[in-house]
Amino acid sequence: MALPAISSLEECSEWSKVVEPFIPQLLELPRKIAASPLSLPQIYLETNPLISGFAFSVVIAVITLGVSEYHRNYSQIDRLWSMLPNWYVLHMGAWSYLNGEPSNKVLLAGAATTLWSIRLTFNYWRKGGYERGSEDYRWEIVRKDLPAWIFFLFNVSFISLAQSVLLFAFSAAPAYSLLLSSRIEPEITAADLSFFSIIAGLVLSEYISDGQQWDFRTAKHTYLKDAKVPTGWAQEDLDRGFVTNGLWAYSRHPNFFAEQMVWFVLYQWSCFATKVLYSYTAAGSVALILLFQGSTRLTEQITSGKYPEYREYQKQVGKFLPSSFGGYQKPSPKVIKTSDLAKRQTKKDK
Numbered sequence: 294m295a296l297p298a299i300s301s302l303e304e305c306s307e308w309s310k311v312v313e314p315f316i317p318q319l320l321e322l323p324r325k326i327a328a329s330p331l332s333l334p335q336i337y338l339e340t341n342p343l344i345s346g347f348a349f350s351v352v353i354a355v356i357t358l359g360v361s362e363y364h365r366n367y368s369q370i371d372r373l374w375s376m377l378p379n380w381y382v383l384h385m386g387a388w389s390y391l392n393g394e395p396s397n398k399v400l401l402a403g404a405a406t407t408l409w410s411i412r413l414t415f416n417y418w419r420k421g422g423y424e425r426g427s428e429d430y431r432w433e434i435v436r437k438d439l440p441a442w443i444f445f446l447f448n449v450s451f452i453s454l455a456q457s458v459l460l461f462a463f464s465a466a467p468a469y470s471l472l473l474s475s476r477i478e479p480e481i482t483a484a485d486l487s488f489f490s491i492i493a494g495l496v497l498s499e500y501i502s503d504g505q506q507w508d509f510r511t512a513k514h515t516y517l518k519d520a521k522v523p524t525g526w527a528q529e530d531l532d533r534g535f536v537t538n539g540l541w542a543y544s545r546h547p548n549f550f551a552e553q554m555v556w557f558v559l560y561q562w563s564c565f566a567t568k569v570l571y572s573y574t575a576a577g578s579v580a581l582i583l584l585f586q587g588s589t590r591l592t593e594q595i596t597s598g599k600y601p602e603y604r605e606y607q608k609q610v611g612k613f614l615p616s617s618f619g620g621y622q623k624p625s626p627k628v629i630k631t632s633d634l635a636k637r638q639t640k641k642d643k
Contacts, residue, residue, distance in 0.1 A: 294340070295315075296341065296394070296473070297310050297314060298472060298505065299311070302474055302478065302568045305473035305474045306470055306569045306573070308573045311470075311571070315344050316344070318341055319342045319477040322336070322340065325482070336390055337388070338391060342384060342388040342389070342465075342469065342472065343466065343469045345384075346381050346389075350460065351457070352456045353377065354454040354458070356369075357369035358454070360436070361448060361453065367432040367448060368422070368427065368428040370460075372417075374413070375413035375414040375465075377457075378409075378461075379407055381408035381461055384471050385403075385469055389591065394538070397479065398566070399472050401470055401486075405488075405492040405493060405496075405559075406464065409496050409499075411445060412503070414494050416503045417556065419507065420507075423473045431492060431588070431595070434595065436593075459478070459577065459581060461577075462577030463559075463577030463581045464556065464559070464577070466563075468559075470567050471562065471567065474566040474567050481487030488561070492556050492558050499551040502547040502548040502551070502566075505540060505541060506536050506548070509535075509536035516528075529623070534599065534600040534603075537621045540619075543608065543611075543618065543620055544614065544615055545593070545611065545612050552585070553585055556577070556578045556581055560574055560575055593607070602623075602624070
């Protein structure tokens with residue numbers, strides 16, 4: 294049996310009923326595949342989809358660990374970040390469809406995450422993320438601060454394994470709850486369409502903020518290369534070094550905020566579908582939010598060290614949510630009084 298016997302929507306979110314009984318399948322998978330590799334399609338259909346998804350995340354972790362250590366490039370998971378969560382959601386939809394289970398609700402969620410995946414993959418591509426040898430600059434900084442053996446353990450435990458499992462957790466677990474709830478309420482409801490619309494709106498906001506940041510960086514690089522201010526830009530904005538217009542005038546990381554909310558909304562969707570306030574499926578989205586706190590802190594430490602005005606920007610603009618609706622106001626130039634100049638000159642003469 295690949296799915297649990299459930300009698301209510303609430304049971305769809307109970308770990309002890311819908312996950313725990315199938316954990317032994319995880320231990321049996323390697324033996325089954327080794328014994329009959331040609332039966333993999335049948336094994337796939339007969340295995341609980343949450344278990345097979347988790348097994349795949351572990352395989353991905355092992356592969357990315359090997360590739361990252363061989364090439365000494367630790368952005369292997371980064372290259373898969375925009376694809377794997379969407380794959381896990383679509384995996385739930387495909388599995389349910391192939392097994393004759395109601396799949397419309399899960400596939401609707403898959404449509405939402407596909408929009409997310411297209412947006413993030415495109416943005417990562419245009420920033421050069423898929424170019425050979427490209428690597429997140431933050432890994433190099435972390436690598437310099439740690440002994441080689443500690444960084445290796447960090448790669449094993451966090452970069453490769455924890456991040457791979459995280460991508461599975463915040464996407465597959467909520468989708469699994471949607472799959473189970475569809476067995477009781479298979480029809481797409483107005484609430485389902487509302488959750489889809491919210492995620493689509495968040496993806497749109499990410500697309501807008503990504504575009505604003507990309508346009509600024511393009512203009513800045515042109516300015517630094519040619520020493521000419523591109524049309525539509527002010528020199529003082531480019532000299533500042535970081536974007537403060539559009540959504541960035543109200544949030545220091547509008548794209549990061551929307552990124553976290555996409556998966557939190559998917560989690561909330563699963564809770565609504567199973568008529569519970571919270572469930573074990575929160576683990577993934579909560580862990581993602583915590584990860585963003587740490588990574589954003591590191592990013593801002595680096596940025597504030599490069600650009601003097603960034604500290605003023607931090608004072609005025611909220612990290613994720615707006616701290617005010619006045620937008621960022623550039624600091625007024627410091628006025629030096631004539632008397633102060635005279636005092637400085639007197640000190641020099643002495």
